[in-house]
Amino acid sequence: MGSRASSLLRDEEIEEIKKETGFSHSQITRLYSRFTSLDKGENGTLSREDFQRIPELAINPLGDRIINAFFPEGEDQVNFRGFMRTLAHFRPIEDNEKSKDQNGPEPLNSRSNKLHFAFQLYDLDKDDKISRDELLQVLRMMVGVNISDEQLGSIADRTIQEADQDGDSAISFTEFVKVLEKVDVEQKMSIRFLH
Amino acid sequence: MQPPTGPALASAPESPPGADPGSPLLRWQWREVQAPCLVAGWILVASLAKIVFQLSRKVTSVVPESCLLILLGLGLGGIVLAIAKRAEYQLEPSMFFLFLLPPIVLDSGYFMPSRLFFDNLGAILTYAVIGTLWNSFATGAALWGVKQAGLMDEGVDAGLMDFLLFGSLISAVDPVAVLAVFEEVHINETLFIIVFGESLLNDAVTVVLYKVFNSFVEMGPAHVQATDYLKGVASFFVVSLGGAAVGLLFAFLLALITRFTKRVRIIEPLFVFLLAYMAYLSAEMVSLSSILAVTFCGICCKKYVEANISRKSRTTVKYTMKTLASSSETVIFMFLGISAVDTSKWAWDTALVLGTLLFILLFRAVGVILQTWVLNRFRLTPLDRIDQVVMSYGGLRGAVAFALVILLDGAKVRAKDYFVATTIVVVFFTVLVQGLTIKPLVKWLKVKRSDHHKPTLNEELHEHAFDHILAAVEDVVGHHGYRYWRDRWEQFDKRYLSQLLMRKSAYRLKDEIWDVYCKLNIRDAISFVDQGGHVLSASRLTLPSMPSRTSMSESSVTNLLRESGSGACLDLQVIDTVRSRRDKEDAVMHHVLCGSLYKPRRRYKASYSRHFISPSTQERQDKEIFQQNMKRRLETFKSTKHNVCSAKSKARLKKDGRKKQKKSAANAELPNGKPPRSVTWQQTAAVLVAVDSDDEESDSSETEKEDDEGIVFIARATDAILQGKKASGSLDVCPSPRIIPPSPTSAERELPWKGDQGDLAVYISSETTKIVPVDMQSAWKQSISSLESVTSPPGAEPGPHAKPLAGPAPEERQMMPEQRTCFQFPNPLLRSSRPQSTGSPERTEQPELQPLMAPDEHGRMSTSAGPSSSRWLIQFNRPARFSEG
Numbered sequence A: 001m002g003s004r005a006s007s008l009l010r011d012e013e014i015e016e017i018k019k020e021t022g023f024s025h026s027q028i029t030r031l032y033s034r035f036t037s038l039d040k041g042e043n044g045t046l047s048r049e050d051f052q053r054i055p056e057l058a059i060n061p062l063g064d065r066i067i068n069a070f071f072p073e074g075e076d077q078v079n080f081r082g083f084m085r086t087l088a089h090f091r092p093i094e095d096n097e098k099s100k101d102q103n104g105p106e107p108l109n110s111r112s113n114k115l116h117f118a119f120q121l122y123d124l125d126k127d128d129k130i131s132r133d134e135l136l137q138v139l140r141m142m143v144g145v146n147i148s149d150e151q152l153g154s155i156a157d158r159t160i161q162e163a164d165q166d167g168d169s170a171i172s173f174t175e176f177v178k179v180l181e182k183v184d185v186e187q188k189m190s191i192r193f194l195h
Numbered sequence B: 001m002q003p004p005t006g007p008a009l010a011s012a013p014e015s016p017p018g019a020d021p022g023s024p025l026l027r028w029q030w031r032e033v034q035a036p037c038l039v040a041g042w043i044l045v046a047s048l049a050k051i052v053f054q055l056s057r058k059v060t061s062v063v064p065e066s067c068l069l070i071l072l073g074l075g076l077g078g079i080v081l082a083i084a085k086r087a088e089y090q091l092e093p094s095m096f097f098l099f100l101l102p103p104i105v106l107d108s109g110y111f112m113p114s115r116l117f118f119d120n121l122g123a124i125l126t127y128a129v130i131g132t133l134w135n136s137f138a139t140g141a142a143l144w145g146v147k148q149a150g151l152m153d154e155g156v157d158a159g160l161m162d163f164l165l166f167g168s169l170i171s172a173v174d175p176v177a178v179l180a181v182f183e184e185v186h187i188n189e190t191l192f193i194i195v196f197g198e199s200l201l202n203d204a205v206t207v208v209l210y211k212v213f214n215s216f217v218e219m220g221p222a223h224v225q226a227t228d229y230l231k232g233v234a235s236f237f238v239v240s241l242g243g244a245a246v247g248l249l250f251a252f253l254l255a256l257i258t259r260f261t262k263r264v265r266i267i268e269p270l271f272v273f274l275l276a277y278m279a280y281l282s283a284e285m286v287s288l289s290s291i292l293a294v295t296f297c298g299i300c301c302k303k304y305v306e307a308n309i310s311r312k313s314r315t316t317v318k319y320t321m322k323t324l325a326s327s328s329e330t331v332i333f334m335f336l337g338i339s340a341v342d343t344s345k346w347a348w349d350t351a352l353v354l355g356t357l358l359f360i361l362l363f364r365a366v367g368v369i370l371q372t373w374v375l376n377r378f379r380l381t382p383l384d385r386i387d388q389v390v391m392s393y394g395g396l397r398g399a400v401a402f403a404l405v406i407l408l409d410g411a412k413v414r415a416k417d418y419f420v421a422t423t424i425v426v427v428f429f430t431v432l433v434q435g436l437t438i439k440p441l442v443k444w445l446k447v448k449r450s451d452h453h454k455p456t457l458n459e460e461l462h463e464h465a466f467d468h469i470l471a472a473v474e475d476v477v478g479h480h481g482y483r484y485w486r487d488r489w490e491q492f493d494k495r496y497l498s499q500l501l502m503r504k505s506a507y508r509l510k511d512e513i514w515d516v517y518c519k520l521n522i523r524d525a526i527s528f529v530d531q532g533g534h535v536l537s538a539s540r541l542t543l544p545s546m547p548s549r550t551s552m553s554e555s556s557v558t559n560l561l562r563e564s565g566s567g568a569c570l571d572l573q574v575i576d577t578v579r580s581r582r583d584k585e586d587a588v589m590h591h592v593l594c595g596s597l598y599k600p601r602r603r604y605k606a607s608y609s610r611h612f613i614s615p616s617t618q619e620r621q622d623k624e625i626f627q628q629n630m631k632r633r634l635e636t637f638k639s640t641k642h643n644v645c646s647a648k649s650k651a652r653l654k655k656d657g658r659k660k661q662k663k664s665a666a667n668a669e670l671p672n673g674k675p676p677r678s679v680t681w682q683q684t685a686a687v688l689v690a691v692d693s694d695d696e697e698s699d700s701s702e703t704e705k706e707d708d709e710g711i712v713f714i715a716r717a718t719d720a721i722l723q724g725k726k727a728s729g730s731l732d733v734c735p736s737p738r739i740i741p742p743s744p745t746s747a748e749r750e751l752p753w754k755g756d757q758g759d760l761a762v763y764i765s766s767e768t769t770k771i772v773p774v775d776m777q778s779a780w781k782q783s784i785s786s787l788e789s790v791t792s793p794p795g796a797e798p799g800p801h802a803k804p805l806a807g808p809a810p811e812e813r814q815m816m817p818e819q820r821t822c823f824q825f826p827n828p829l830l831r832s833s834r835p836q837s838t839g840s841p842e843r844t845e846q847p848e849l850q851p852l853m854a855p856d857e858h859g860r861m862s863t864s865a866g867p868s869s870s871r872w873l874i875q876f877n878r879p880a881r882f883s884e885g
Helices: A001-010 A011-021 A025-038 A048-052 A055-059 A061-069 A079-091 A096-101 A111-122 A132-142 A149-163 A173-179 B006-011 B032-054 B057-062 B066-083 B093-112 B114-119 B121-148 B160-170 B176-180 B189-220 B226-258 B261-284 B291-308 B311-340 B348-378 B387-395 B399-407 B416-445 B459-479 B482-501 B503-510 B514-529 B546-552 B557-564 B570-575 B581-597 B617-641 B648-666 B680-691 B694-708 B713-730 B746-750 B753-790 B807-816 B828-832 B843-866 B866-883
Strands: A046-048 A076-080
Touching: A001 A079, A001 A173, A011 A025, A011 A046, A011 A079, A025 A079, A025 B459, A048 A055, A048 A061, A055 B459, A055 B482, A061 A079, A061 B459, A061 B746, A076 A079, A079 A111, A079 B459, A111 A132, A111 A173, A111 B459, A132 B093, A132 B459, A132 B581, A149 A173, B032 B057, B032 B066, B032 B311, B057 B066, B057 B482, B066 B226, B066 B311, B066 B416, B066 B503, B093 B176, B093 B189, B093 B261, B093 B291, B093 B311, B093 B399, B114 B121, B114 B189, B114 B291, B121 B160, B121 B189, B121 B348, B121 B581, B160 B189, B160 B399, B160 B416, B176 B189, B176 B399, B176 B416, B189 B291, B189 B387, B189 B399, B189 B557, B226 B291, B226 B482, B261 B291, B261 B311, B291 B482, B291 B503, B311 B416, B348 B416, B387 B416, B399 B416, B459 B482, B459 B514, B514 B617, B570 B694, B713 B866
Parallel strands: none
Antiparallel strands: A046 A076
């Protein structure tokens, strides 16, 4: 299967993806085969329906949000490059990466990029702020049905109050980062990609 | 057997030494109390020693407490030896395994950060199983090699099996020692959980190896057959999995039991300890790994137990567990020291001792490095060099090894004395030397420390989101990792297990984010109170914000809890006080109300109960204040309308008033010897309805007692009424004390005759809860107007006075008339349900009233009472019905 996938994938393309995302050659081919198996339309891109067909994703409370995160603004198709770019956020940070790349572009799996990925799941209207409503929506998805709206509201209030520094009753990205500064985001937002 | 020194402390408070044999007054009964007295005495000594150690911060910051305790033990043992000429006390293996070890293991299992534990379970199991196997075989074989090389004394009469046996007991990392040392070091959680988890889980390996080799030694190496090796391997799986299974079984039972302890709150904590101990003993009984059993019991039951038991029980469990574990640990280390003095068991062989020390350090390091190298290929965050050093160096040996070596049969294992001596040296070396140096080492290597910060709501929330994100990404990538299974487990747990093992009330509110929110609230509240919430005085209160307060205060946890029952983890009183800046205002308001509206009345609750803890006075006062407000509002409302309350019913009331008062003495502080109780409005109603039925009254009061909540304002009313009559003259108002609906109490659910009104009651109370602050103003207005227009027809007056809120109290109290008069609305439904208990003539009088009242009432309602009128009507109806009995 791997050979089929790599045959469909041009070498220079792999190189570019490698450079952009930091995935290894074997990881890219492995993920490409996954990509093609998800691609039921066989047109080289994935649609929302393709994602929604993944059974576990359907029951994930944040599933829809995460699917959306794969799609660039306003589009409903994502190609392999885009697919990999999103996945690259979850690549663990390796030791040798910590030191190098001081001046180069920030790698996709940097701490702040990981955080930004999470942030944009909340921030629906892309105004770089999590408003109370946006927070409530996510809360509603995540907590059990038994928590009343009032309770959710008080949780949201408190959450914002805790994070809010400039008093605008919303969480900006800087505030978001600040609030999570003690969390081991590098580890908690990474998964192991098989080689 | 007279105890020489230590126990002297314990026997000190007894009778004078020269008890006269002829005198029957005092008799020396040391023999009878000896055993418990010794135990208590030793624990006392150890605990006192702890106090002394903690006196000097300088010492304890450098030297771990375990070291100090061992040294103390050495000293005490030396004294005992010097006086008694022989070692009296030592760590008995049976005592250690049956009494001292379980509390420590339970404590560590119960408070094990389960998420962290399961996240690292792979690594922990690897180190615990493979690491321990490697250590024992390598150490045993290497020692045997040393022996073969002729470096050891001839006296060490041991073959390969003996050395392997020794290796198995000496190579296991000891949970007690690890915990004692690492707790003071504060390394990062991952590292800690790996070392500590390993020390707990390797018990299975140790037990199996120890037993297998022990039997091999006893059989004699010549008789060991291939099947015995196979049996050994099989028994490993049986012992470890069986132990874990026993633990899970008892965890399940425990969770199930605590689901039904609502009526016996006071013994809730006991179940936790009993079942965990039963798990330990059961596992021990069938020779499974008892440590594994208790560990898993603790880890697995915690979630459900914590959700089920009350908050006070939770605190009790926590403290009792910590106390037991801490004292066990203290005693263990002290006795280790004392036991070491007993030289009769020593047989020193330098080569053996040094060889063992060298090998355990060397093989531990080698094992850790090799395993980590393999593990790192699978780990998201690899364990780096520094971690490996700490892990190798943190492999402390302790009391388990010592107890096991004491247990050896000297007749079969001929080198036992050598082994004992070596074990003692190894334990002392690891605890003293390694324990002392690990802290500087950690500092020097700059090991990542754990930063102890309290979890914030944001962190909790976003980490949850991270989990979901990662699970989704794994799904997209199509690689089912650990997260996938965790997700699966959580779903299973939510759908089946939690429903089965949690109370309904707890299950409904069970959510981690919500839990954190509640905890934060409590913490805030406590810190607020600590910082001097009392400083806020009435003078600083600003009322203007009052109307705008409503939205926030409504969503307060307290109200939510009132609605959702008592299952949640919050203390009403605590939450009432403060949560945020905005709520400080609430607190201020609260204090003002406390001060000016409520005159705390001494309620000498002369009851003593072994089975229930009475709610704190503060809590009760809060309820009373709230209910008084409600009552006042309703009362004034009525008074404006019905100051014409009949003189007829006055007479009626006087007639059976005495009887009734006795009945309702539940509430009254009458000097009738009956201890005043808290009474809910429902119960009051019940009492009044059942005027002639003593049985019913006692029934209801029993129900009431169980729930231990309620209101107590009726007696107040009567007191005030007596004065009020004189002051306010002709104002006749229906006594409304018993109409006030507080929050829906459990009595509502408990009292069967209330069942038909359940919906109504809930509706009223939840609504009224929310309108208090605003409505009190209107109540005030109404009361004023009623004063002004005592004789004028009701419903005609406006309420023009906007007065400070704190004002109304005195006047209103005065307005309450003495007479317990009554009226009734033409409500066929209510009348049809009228109880048959009364045969009094008043019954006939009642209907006469109605035509008089009814039009009035309706007119009033339609004109002035606004949107809430219907509700008020309903409430108003109630007392009428109740008091008609």
